[in-house]
Amino acid sequence: MFSDFDFLIIPILAMLLLLGGAAGIVALALRSRGGGGDPGIGTTRRIFLYGLAFAALITAASGLALLTGALLTAVSGDVIAGEGTSALAFGIAAGGVGFAVWAVLWRAAQRSVERHPAEAGALGRKAYVYLVLGAAAITVAFSLTLFIGDLLDARHSPGLGDLAVPLVWAGVWAFHWRIESAEGQRSEAAATARRIYVYTLSIYGLILLAAGTAILGGSLLNAGYHTAFNGDNSPDGLPEAWSFFIVGMALWGTHWLWLARGDASGIRQAVLYVLGVFGGTAAATGALSTLLVIFTRWPLDPERGRSALDHFDPVPEAFAVLLVTAAVAAYHRRTALAEADAAPGEGIRAQRAYRYLSAAIGLGTLWVSLTLLIAVAVGLAVPSAQGSFIGERWWGLPLSIGVTLLVVGAALWGWHWPRLLGAARADADERTSLSRRAYLFTVFGVSVAAGLISLITLLYGFLEAALNNDLSTQVLDGGKWALGVVVTAAAVSVYHWLVLREDAAAAPPAEEQPSRPPAPPKRVTALVSAEGMGLVDALERALGTTIERRIRADAAGAPPLSDDEAAAMAERIREAPGEEVVLVVDDDGVRIVPL
DSSP states (O other), rough: OOOOOHHEEEEEEEHHHHHHHHHHHHHHHGGGGGSSOOSOHHHHHHHHHHHHHHHHHHHHHHHHHHHHHHHHHHHTTTTOTTHHHHHHHHHHHHHHHHHHHHHHHHHHHHHHHHGGGGGOOOOOHOOOOHHHHHHHHHHHHHHHHHHHHHOOOOTTHHHHHHHHHHHHHHHHHHHHHHHHHHHHHOOOHHHHHHHHHHHHHHHHHHHHHHHHHHHHHHHHHHHHHHHHHHHHHHHOOOOHHHHHHHHHHHHHHIIIIITTTTTHHHHHHIIIIIIIIIIHHHHHHHHHHHHEEEHHHHHHHTTTOHHHHHTTTTHHHHHHHHHHHHHHHHHHHHHHHHHHSSSTHHHHHHHHHHHHHHHHHHHHHHHHHHHHHHHHHHHHGGGGOOOTEEEEEEEHHHHHHHHHHHHHHOOOOOOOOHHHHHHHHHHHHTTTOOOHHHHHHHHHHHHHHHHHHHHHHHHHHHHHHHTTTTSSTTTTHHHHHHHHHHHHHHHHHHHHHHHHHHHHHSSSOOOOOOOOOOOEEEEEEEEEEEHHHHHHHHHHHHSSSEEEEEESSSOOOOOOOHHHHHHHHHHHHSSSSSSSSEEETTEEEEEEEOO
């Protein structure tokens, strides 16, 4: 079950997480730019300074890693030759130049902090620090997984030079972490940037830990399975599994259990529910479905020449994935509920969010199963529409998958949704909760969009065949999947539309505010010099009435007046007591004198 792709996906996920964290910090920086004047060196100069420093640091660290690797190789007694000399030359060049440029830029950044103490809390500086910390931590983690894997694998013997990358980047991380700890977070934006870094690395650590545990458990269970039935005990993937487990535990424990402790932010809640509970439950549902498909396919579609031992070979690894992902979901759910209990009302909202997320997973699983079963039914009813279904018993595999997903989805959705429906009918707060409204509107919107797109696809295939005089039952071959989506989307959208109407009908009527009789129009007179005629015109437009003007003989002047200020002043005139108001306009402003 586990292949080379399973090990390749880890660094890909690391890059995606790093890019996602960087995008979050950049978006935060862009959003915070509209908050008043910049007390430091300015946003443009800051982006230029720290952007170049980041690029120079990457170059310097890469060169120093090559140089350190060559030195460690020489210390271990190996001869540096061939490609090693080229790496040494490039390491000296890139490391020396990159470090010199970074040192100059960093010194300039430190001088800006000395001149402008507020610069230490600037989001641009924080973005640089946390991006460096993220890149360094992920690089150290990935390189250590390779080193530990080779160290534990008897077929490989890693040299001291393989430690160069983690050593150099660990030094980069330690230096910048010292800067981060000394400066702290002096604004909410800086604290958010820190949270993005901490939780990005926590997620990566959890992925490594879960993957290592699943691969380790699957390999051991698979070895026991083969030992029990054919005496072959040869677990695969143990070195890589142990490396993922060790590095993942260190990374996740450091960031989640230590750096993120005591945090109660929205980002933490998103990690707990969206990635922990929802992601873990979805992965566990997939693993459970895989197991059931394996067992149901055997009687429905036994492959000729394939023994039961080979057919059920993926079961131990799928079972290990099920246990690990279910444990991830259970841990995050328990943590979310425990943290929610510390605040009044949060426990109810946490439980509600978990149930709606689980119901969404069940409904999605049901959707896929119904779409597949409808396609199978079309293939059985119209043999020429079998299409991608091949083989003598072509219906065995798709039918086993469809039935399995139907059972899993119905069980998950059927367990949570009736309880949510009953709670909404018994409690008005439950009916108007954010989790319920988000679930209903999201499901309804997605089902309508999917149904319309699939209906267009279905009609397109039918009309194209009709116009080309090629209309036959084979048109159903290309349209059976779209037909399945249309039928399923119609059922889902109609049902959830009825639920939305029920919620709307059960909502209490809005209290009608008694209408206030309009106040009689005031007579307004302005004592104004010639310079203030524009101001009086603006007030007339805001009031919707004519202002009598008495021109002053002195050059009293008039203040500038924006449209918003004119509207606010018009409201003050309306609320002034009496039936007449005199406006005294001069350079000092507009004085309202009620009569």
